[in-house]
Amino acid sequence: MNSKALQDAKAKFTELIDTAKRDGPQIITRRGVDEVAVVPIEQWKRMSGMAKPTLLEVLQSGPTV
Template sequence: MKWQVQEAKARFSEFLDATLKKGPQIVTRRGVETAVLVPIEEWKRVQSGAPTTLKDWLLAPKPPFEVEVPERGKSRRRPTVEFE
């Protein structure tokens, strides 16, 4: 969600609650995105040196989430077509 700076200042408690419940909140000034308020856990994760490139992320010792890969089904071959 985006908040104008005046609105964020006037309703800071609500702004903070939205960050904690819904994640990062963007602050705009004169229609231009200028800042983001993020939950402290996310800030610490970013500051701790979490992988920043796709390569680092893929090679990290523990992925941030589990990906379930469905089992492959039995594939059928296409019928052979004879040409004259």
């Protein structure tokens, strides 16, 4: 994960979003302290339980014979 200072993140927000989509979560720091992460939406949905499972995931979660 990359880390960016708040000032840099504000100045280059579009670039920050593009980097998160391409390379994964980006950490925003304030005064050298990690504050928040910019995470691609699909990853956030998976982490928060909002993503709909794929057919394969549903089948794999069932009982085994």
